[in-house]
Amino acid sequence: MNFLANALGSLTGSSIPYNIGDRIVTGVGSDYSSNSIWNVYLGTKKENNMACTIFEFELTNPSTSKYVQLARNALKKQRSMKLPSVLNTLDTFETDSVIYIVTERVQPLETVLANNEPLSQQAFIFGIYQITTALKFINLEGGSLHGNVSSSSIYITESGEWRLGGFELATNIKTDDFGIFNMAYQLPSFNSSLAPPEFINQGASVLPTLGRHAVKLDSFKLGVLIYELFNEGKSVTDISQTTNMTKIPRNMGAHVKKLLNQSVNVRYSAEQFLKTGETSFFETPLIKCYKELSEISFRADDEKLSFLDTLEGIENDCPPGFVESKLLPELIKQFGLENTASDGTSQSALLYHILKFSPSLKTEAYSRLVKPVIIKSFTLADRAVRMMLLTSLPRYVESFTNYEVSDKIFNHLITGFNDTSPAIREETVKAILPIADKLTDRQLNNDLLRHLAKSQNDEKPEIRTNTVICLGKIAGLLNHNSRPGVLVTAFTKSLKDPFVPARISAVMSLASCIDYFSPEVCCSRVLSAVAPALLDQSSKVRMEAQAAFDSYVNKIREAAADLPEDKPDTIESQSQEQQHIQDNMGAFTLGWGALSKISDKIGGKIVDPPDSTRDSTPDLLKPATSETGIQQLPKVSNLKIDDDFEEEDNGWGFDIDEEEQKPATKPAPKTALRPSKPLQTTRSVPAKRIPKAPGLQLKPTNKLKLDLEIDEDGWNDGW
Structure with a gap:
């Protein structure tokens, strides 16, 4: 049982310290059309969950028995090849039944090209540069012939870098014979790419005779690979198909022809192609960024800024994963290490590029890489960094949750309202718009409004x-209960601002906020605030004020049109009440005759009364009681007016001269009229002072000597 368990464990990979996941390549052991002798899986290390890729070869599978020597050669060579742009091997395992090669996490190039959007031309050049670099180190520093360069032997890392694998035919030129190449045509990946003419004509036996030119087998296959990549992956089966170089970049085409030269003596080696390209077609911003990125830690500030300038415009050329796994991690690392003791220029430039490249990240990567940098940056006392955060805020704020904005950003952001730099204060005001909907109610309606109220008094008119x-x-x-008061107060204040754009903004803001005001508020507060702007010194303000005023008036009219009309019975009831009041007030009016004489005296005219009451006055000697129980004052039809009435300008029974001598703050003297009989009233009525009419005077001598007692305290009781 233990033996069976160990055997099964070996077959399933449970005996190695890695977890085998999904299969991404099926080898020829299960798929005869495959170009690989390996089953390739995504995996993780059990110890730390590190991502990796696992290559598996089944030694006991009859369908793969002829590839055993090739698989073991790949295991041996790949384990020893620790060179740039060569597939990095982490572990190797071999049992009686299976061979495992564990590498960094990669995907086959063929899979990436088939399942993703087409790569840009610059991305292809970037990949070709890396494969050429790998071949140069294998041929020169490694002293070996790779022999199996094709799209099937190339893999792409999570950072978008190209890696050269497929070491089944790798041979050391100095120590090994070339016997392994006798099996070259059995290898599917070798057959998937056109071989050089000398190998086609003479086979593996030609290689020992070529000496140092043997490595040009790799350069020829590199030329075929380049041609196929720029021609949408179309396989080259004959050298005559490579004559058309129109789809290859112009500065590269002539050199690719030299890679495909049929004469091995004239043909470019990988080293020659790389050296030529570094001053020509390999001199691109993406490749320059890739080469200098790992060295940025050792550069001076001016060199760092120069490097950062090369990043402009490369975001559209980067291969998938390059920004997330290569570029941003290095920039973030440098941002944390940067010394800002001088002016912080390098740090702000680093932050700019971090924010610039981050929108392309997935949510998980953004939260892991970028969010901590932004939150930390808000705590830094550096104006250049703060300005960069504020001006770039619309780019990244949507990636933050409401809690992250309100709890980790807002309290640091509002310190900018108190900054001594006007530019920081202004950008802080602008930064409120993107984050307003992510704030808590208290932050929005309390903390923020207090700072905005202060900003409205700023010395800089642009900030106001x-x-x-x-x-x-x-x-x-804003809170709907306090909103009308806040808006009217703020906008009214800005309407008095001496800065014309501030007044225009206030009027336009009032117009845009019309829906937030009830018709009652529009009538009582808004119109009175807008009206003075109709006569503003600026024609632009007047124009906007007129438009806003008309909008509010129309809203008021619409609201008034919805109010109910008075019902007929209501109108009748109100008319009766009005008539009743008029009847009760009749006792306090002068007769038509007296009013006519007064009117003639002052040059006016009174229209004749509608009925027979003309020239009649109330009888003061005869008390009368109204229907309501209030006793009416007697008519004064028998009151004789002195002949001098018509000759004087004013006369209401008051001594005008005496009144004018008394201080204005003291009450005027009472005029007592004594009737021949005491007037009995059931309710005291306060005396009403009649205003003086200029030019009219009544002499104090009355031919009717009446003594009328008036209860001055009775007004309050009567009303």
Whole structure:
């Protein structure tokens, strides 16, 4: 049982310290059309869950028995090849039944090209540069012939870098014979790419005779690979198909022809092709970034800034994964190490590029890499960094949750309102718009409004103007109970701002916030605030004020049109009440005759009364009681007016001269009229002072000597 368990464990990979995951390549043991002798799986290390790729070869599978020598040669050579752009081997295992080669996490190039969007031309050049570099080190420093360069032997890492694998035919030129190449035509990946003419004509026996030119077998296959990549992966089966170089970059085409030269003596080696390309077609921003990225830690500040300048425009050329796994991690590392004791220029430039490249990241990668950098940056006391955060905020704020903004960013951001730099204060006001909907109710309606109220008094008119604009745009988020008062107060204040754009912004903000005001508020507060702007010194303000005023008036009219009309019975009831009041007030009016004489005296005219009551006055000697129980004052039809009435300008029974001598703050003297009989009233009525009419005077001598007692305290009781 133990033996069976160990055997099964070996077959399933449970005996190695790695977890075998999904299969991404099926070898010829299970698929005869495959170009690989390996089953390739995604895996993880059991100890730390590190991502990796596992190559598996089944030694006991009859379908793969003829490839055993090739698989073991790959195991031996790949384990010893620790060279740039060569597939990095982490572990190797061999049992009686299976061979495992564990490498860094990669995907086959063929799979990437088939399942993803087409790579850019610059991305292809970047990959070709890396494969050429790998061949140069294998041929020169390694002293070996790879022999199996094709799209089937190339893999792409998570960072978008190209890696050369497929070492089944690898041979050391100095110590090994070339016997393994006798099996070359059995290898599917070798057959998938056109071989050089000398090998086709003479086979493996030609290689020992070529001496140092033997490595040009690799350069010929490199030329075939380049041609196929730029021609949409179309396989080359004959050298005559490579004459058309129109799809290859112009500065590279002539050199690719030299790689495909049929004469081995004239043909470019990988070293020659690389050396030529470094001053020509390999001199691209992406390749330059790749070469200098690992050395940026050792550069001076001016060199770092020069390097960062080369990053402009490469975001569209980067291969998949390059930004996330290669570029950003290095930039973030440098941002954390950067010394900002001088002016912080390098750090702000690093932050700029971190924010620039981050939108292409997936959510998980963004949260892991970029969010901690942004949150930390808000705590730094560096104006260049803060300015970069504020101006770039719309790019990244949507990637943050409401909690992250309100709890980790807002409290640091609002310190910018108090900064001594006007530029920081202005950008802080502008930064409110993207984050307003992510703030808590207290932060929005309390903390933020206090700072905006302060900004409205800023010495810089641009800041005052932007404050009004900001408030108008976030008005919909404010508490609906306090919103009308806040908006009217703020906009009214800005309407008095000496800066014309601030006044224009206030009027336009009022117009845009019309839906937040009830018709009652529009009538009582808004119109009175807008009206003075109709006569503003600026024609632009007047124009916008007129438009806003008309909008509010139309809203008020629409609201008034929805109010109910008075019902007929209501109108009748109100008319009766009005008539009743008029009847009760009749006792306090003068007769038509007296009023006519007074009117003639002052040059006016009174229209005749509608009925027979003309020239009649109330009888003061005869008390009368109204229907309501209030006793009416007697008519004064028998009251004789002195002939001098018509000759004087004013006369209401008051001594005008005496009144004018008394201080204005003291009450005027009472005029007592004594009737021949005491007037009995059931309710005291306060005396009403009649205003003086200029030019009219009544002499104090009355021919009717009446003594009328008036209860002055009775007004309060009567009303």
